[in-house]
Amino acid sequence: MAVRTNIVITGASSGLGEGMAREFAARGRNLGLCARRRDRLDTLAAELTERYPGIKVVVRELDVNDHDRVFSVFDEFRTELGTLDRVVVNAGLGKGQPVGTGHFAANRQTVETNTVAGLAQCEAATAIFREQNAGHLVVVSSFSAVRGMPRNLTAYAASKAGVSTLADGIRADTLTTPIRVTTLLPGYIESEMTGRKSGRTPLLTGSAAGVRALVRAIEKEQAKAYIPPWPWAPLSVLVRALPAGLLRKLT
Numbered sequence: 001m002a003v004r005t006n007i008v009i010t011g012a013s014s015g016l017g018e019g020m021a022r023e024f025a026a027r028g029r030n031l032g033l034c035a036r037r038r039d040r041l042d043t044l045a046a047e048l049t050e051r052y053p054g055i056k057v058v059v060r061e062l063d064v065n066d067h068d069r070v071f072s073v074f075d076e077f078r079t080e081l082g083t084l085d086r087v088v089v090n091a092g093l094g095k096g097q098p099v100g101t102g103h104f105a106a107n108r109q110t111v112e113t114n115t116v117a118g119l120a121q122c123e124a125a126t127a128i129f130r131e132q133n134a135g136h137l138v139v140v141s142s143f144s145a146v147r148g149m150p151r152n153l154t155a156y157a158a159s160k161a162g163v164s165t166l167a168d169g170i171r172a173d174t175l176t177t178p179i180r181v182t183t184l185l186p187g188y189i190e191s192e193m194t195g196r197k198s199g200r201t202p203l204l205t206g207s208a209a210g211v212r213a214l215v216r217a218i219e220k221e222q223a224k225a226y227i228p229p230w231p232w233a234p235l236s237v238l239v240r241a242l243p244a245g246l247l248r249k250l251t
Contacts, residue, residue, distance in 0.1 A: 004085035004136055008032040008077050010064060010121060011091030013040040015191035016140070019211035020088060020218075025052050027215075032077035032084070034062035035091065056081065064091045064117035074124040086136040087125035088218070089118055089163075096155040107155035114159035119166060126170055129179045136180045138218050139167040143187045143226065146236050150248045171223060183224045184217060186210065187232040203231060 007024050011017040013035035021033055025048040033041050038061035045057040058080045060073045078084045093113040097103035122137060129135030142160040149157035164183050171181035188203055189210030205213070205228055217225035226232035239247065 004029070006030045006032070006077075006081040006083055006085045008034070008074065008084055008087045008125070009090055010034050010062065010088065013037040013044070016186070016189060016207075016211060016214065017088075017090045018044060019191075019207060020090070020215060021048065023211055023215045025055055025057070028052065028055060030056040030058075030081055032058045032060070032081055034060045034073055034077075036061065036063050062091075064121060065113060067117065067120040070117070070120045071124045071127075074121075074128060078128055083132060084125065084128050084135060086138060086218070087121070087128075088138040088140065089121040089125070090140045091117065091121070092140065092160075094156055096152050098151050099154050110155050111159045111162075114156070115162040115166075118159075118163040122163075122166060122170060126174070126179070129174075130177075134178045136182065136218075136221060137167070137170060138182045138184065139163055140184050140186065140214075141167070143185050143232050143236065143239075145185060146239050147247075150244075150251055153251060180221045182218060182222055184214060184227055185224065185232070185236070186214065186227040187235070189214075189227070 007029050009017050009021055009031065012021050012033035017035065021031055021044060025031060033045065035041055041059040045059050048057050049055065058077060060076060062069060062073050064070055074084065093110045096107050096110045099107065118139065122139065125137050129137065141164040144153055144157040145160035145164045148154065167181055167183040174181065187205065189205045190207040210227065213228040217227060226236055
């Protein structure tokens, strides 16, 4: 399997995106990093290039809901890095409230960011990969995508199911080409998003271990992977089979 040298990561200023950037930098990869917080990207890029002087790190400020800018930023990354070997669609939003309780704006923002902006990133990346006749698209979905979820997870789970299905379709469409597509379904991994949740998060994986599991799965270029595999792969079978009433009690 060829080494993917030039890697773009969206949502790279914090959390899992920042963690993946650090892990890939340690492996000697060149990086295109984008997020809304340019100051944090600049700090991260300076740190990584000082620690690993053989790599190149390019940064761009990007709100993925600015769809035209997604396309232009990805093109700029390709120009500066030479090729795009892998794009990790990681930027996302985790807020939401039960449907019908007067919080449409929050639920809409989650769906727009995770699904519609996810589509923009997949379109931009896959267009470049088709031109190159090579590339690896990685879509960071969520364990919540395995079925419809109650309460605050309803819109979020639906948005992640949408982007998962999108990745499945792109994979089927590019199956006979050198383009590879990976869907990642992380369980609870310590990050800014989980840190904002109130109360105790069950089955929480530490940030470092979670990032290593993500990068291992990405490097294997699997079609689909639960992160970490234990306990989330077997739990996916259980959660799909649970009666709705029991699922509601457990979530």
